[in-house]
Amino acid sequence: MSMNTKHWTAQIDRMPGNASFRAYGTVTVAHAGITPKLERTLLQDKSFDLRLELKLETSSEVALQVETEKFVEYKLPGDSNVTGVSIFYQGKLLHHIDEVLITH
Numbered sequence: 001m002s003m004n005t006k007h008w009t010a011q012i013d014r015m016p017g018n019a020s021f022r023a024y025g026t027v028t029v030a031h032a033g034i035t036p037k038l039e040r041t042l043l044q045d046k047s048f049d050l051r052l053e054l055k056l057e058t059s060s061e062v063a064l065q066v067e068t069e070k071f072v073e074y075k076l077p078g079d080s081n082v083t084g085v086s087i088f089y090q091g092k093l094l095h096h097i098d099e100v101l102i103t104h
């Protein structure tokens with residue numbers, strides 16, 4: 001299954017009292033009852049490149065059967081030194097973010 005995504009961004013926030021890292025983007029899902037989630041993979045390399053897995057959770061509730069764009073975010077509080085993010089879907093590289101925004 002191919003996955004349409006866009007607007008991937010990674011950001012380190014170093015503002016006092018709000019230190020965090022987040023990666024986010026937009027995922028097109030088959031219908032409104034699907035919720036995309038980003039999870040840290042168990043396998044991480046020794047670099048500062050973070051590996052995330054995109055997972056789709058399907059609700060049992062009735063939903064419109066129309067393609068829908070949904071926001072997805074991974075957030076980790078605290079100091080971060082991430083230099084890039086690799087996002088995988090079903091074990092295959094979906095997208096790589098090599099430019100991390102830093103907010104001071």
